[in-house]
Amino acid sequence: PKTEAAPAPQQRTPRSGIMDFQNLPGYQELRLQRSMAAVVGLDNPFFRLHETAAGATTVIDGKRFVNFSSYDYLGLNQHPEVRAAAHAAIDVFGTSASASRVVAGERPGHRALERDLAAHYGQEDCVVFVSGHGANVATIGAIMRPKDLIVHDALAHNSIVLGAALSRAERRSFPHNDVDALDALLTSLRGQFERALVVVEGLYSMDGDSPDLARLVELKQKHDAWLMVDEAHGLGVLGERGYGLFEHAGVDPRDVDIWMGTMSKTLAGCGGFIAGPTALVEYLKCMSGGFVYSVGLSPPLAAASAAALAIFRREPERVERLRQVCRLFLDRARARGLNTGASSGHAIIPVLVGNSVSAVALSQKLYERGVNVQPIIHPAVPERAARLRFFLTSEHSAEQICLAVDAVAESIEAIGESDFFGAVTGP
Ligand code: PMP
Numbered sequence: 001p002k003t004e005a006a007p008a009p010q011q012r013t014p015r016s017g018i019m020d021f022q023n024l025p026g027y028q029e030l031r032l033q034r035s036m037a038a039v040v041g042l043d044n045p046f047f048r049l050h051e052t053a054a055g056a057t058t059v060i061d062g063k064r065f066v067n068f069s070s071y072d073y074l075g076l077n078q079h080p081e082v083r084a085a086a087h088a089a090i091d092v093f094g095t096s097a098s099a100s101r102v103v104a105g106e107r108p109g110h111r112a113l114e115r116d117l118a119a120h121y122g123q124e125d126c127v128v129f130v131s132g133h134g135a136n137v138a139t140i141g142a143i144m145r146p147k148d149l150i151v152h153d154a155l156a157h158n159s160i161v162l163g164a165a166l167s168r169a170e171r172r173s174f175p176h177n178d179v180d181a182l183d184a185l186l187t188s189l190r191g192q193f194e195r196a197l198v199v200v201e202g203l204y205s206m207d208g209d210s211p212d213l214a215r216l217v218e219l220k221q222k223h224d225a226w227l228m229v230d231e232a233h234g235l236g237v238l239g240e241r242g243y244g245l246f247e248h249a250g251v252d253p254r255d256v257d258i259w260m261g262t263m264s265k266t267l268a269g270c271g272g273f274i275a276g277p278t279a280l281v282e283y284l285k286c287m288s289g290g291f292v293y294s295v296g297l298s299p300p301l302a303a304a305s306a307a308a309l310a311i312f313r314r315e316p317e318r319v320e321r322l323r324q325v326c327r328l329f330l331d332r333a334r335a336r337g338l339n340t341g342a343s344s345g346h347a348i349i350p351v352l353v354g355n356s357v358s359a360v361a362l363s364q365k366l367y368e369r370g371v372n373v374q375p376i377i378h379p380a381v382p383e384r385a386a387r388l389r390f391f392l393t394s395e396h397s398a399e400q401i402c403l404a405v406d407a408v409a410e411s412i413e414a415i416g417e418s419d420f421f422g423a424v425t426g427p
Pocket residue numbers: 131132133134136157159201205230232233262263264270271272
């Protein structure tokens with residue numbers, strides 16, 4: 001039978017004033033930014049189309065690039081066991097859980113992954129959500145109330161801030177990694193509120209640094225607060241075996257009340273998890289809108305992440321390889337005079353370049369030299385702290401690292417000579 005072609009999209013009649021979508025806050029600035037970039041010949045570095053799995057290398061526009069824009073820290077996204085686990089789950093359960101687990105029920109992979117993650121953190125139980133972002137919003141939003149206090153690091157991820165806003169609790173931030181300031185804040189405020197929650201991240205995604213977990217545990221005990229750690233980037237990366245911030249800091253993971261993490265990075269999947277006491281997990285599974293009213297994690301993704309967790313725990317050599325790659329990058333970058341900020345050299349290494357235009361220009365120069373690395377620009381970071389952000393993986397070779405670092409240093413020198421890019425080498 002003949003199929004009708006879809007009708008061509010029609011130009012809409014503009015709505016007036018603030019009801020026009022063009023007048024959504026910030027949209028005009030975005031368009032202006034894009035047209036200014038086009039005028040000076042800068043391509044949009046975002047939303048590039050990758051034609052293959054993006055790990056240490058990727059293919060864009062038919063060309064292979066050395067890639068630094070993927071969170072596949074231990075190279076498990078293409079691992080044969082991970083793929084086989086996902087395929088096997090599809091064969092039995094299909095691609096979707098088809099409804100909320102409350103309604104559509106469990107698949108074996110859900111509880112298996114939750115058991116493994118709970119055990120990893122020495123916690124009683126765990127619950128997985130379909131998104132890491134959603135896990136933070138749904139959890140913080142569900143456990144905190146207007147008479148409660150949430151204190152988070154100033155660089156906390158957007159999902160932590162949105163969860164706090166949803167809860168309508170009092171929300172305060174403390175200067176990045178400044179535990180003394182956190183102590184002072186809790187001393188002055190704790191008495192005025194019912195519950196208190198301190199939220200930090202294991203490895204900060206913009207700067208690649210970590211908090212002092214031992215001090216945080218002391219403080220949460222001193223001030224009778226809950227401590228929640230977002231391990232999105234820490235799992236598989238920090239600590240001798242990559243077990244995460246607790247291993248890195250030599251702290252008993254049971255001293256943290258709530259471990260949050262994502263399956264989208266080391267675990268080669270998608271979704272978020274909360275590991276903690278049974279009561280918390282039961283509460284979330286019944287009372288958190290983001291869990292109750294959202295589809296269950298897809299069976300192949302649950303199976304893939306369970307496989308990835310098992311592989312990385314079994315093969316600590318992957319973590320060791322990542323550590324060596326990071327050391328090489330950091331040493332070479334510093335030797336070439338690049339500003340790597342506060343990075344501790346664990347998988348995330350920024351190269352600070354000054355302003356947003358310089359960061360985009362530098363990213364483009366590198367792209368032309370076969371290196372795919374994203375610029376991070378205002379408002380994600382302050383304008384003067386625009387940067388290139390390198391995500392390293394255990395699969396990068398020494399040659400790829402040297403090629404990239406040298407290309408950055410040479411490109412900064414090259415474009416630093418023109419007036420337009422002067423800020424690249426500025427303070
Ligand atoms: N927390 C942190 C610290 C993150 O960096 C991210 C995303 N990169 C998330 C939560 C959200 O995770 P996901 O992308 O898996 O939804």
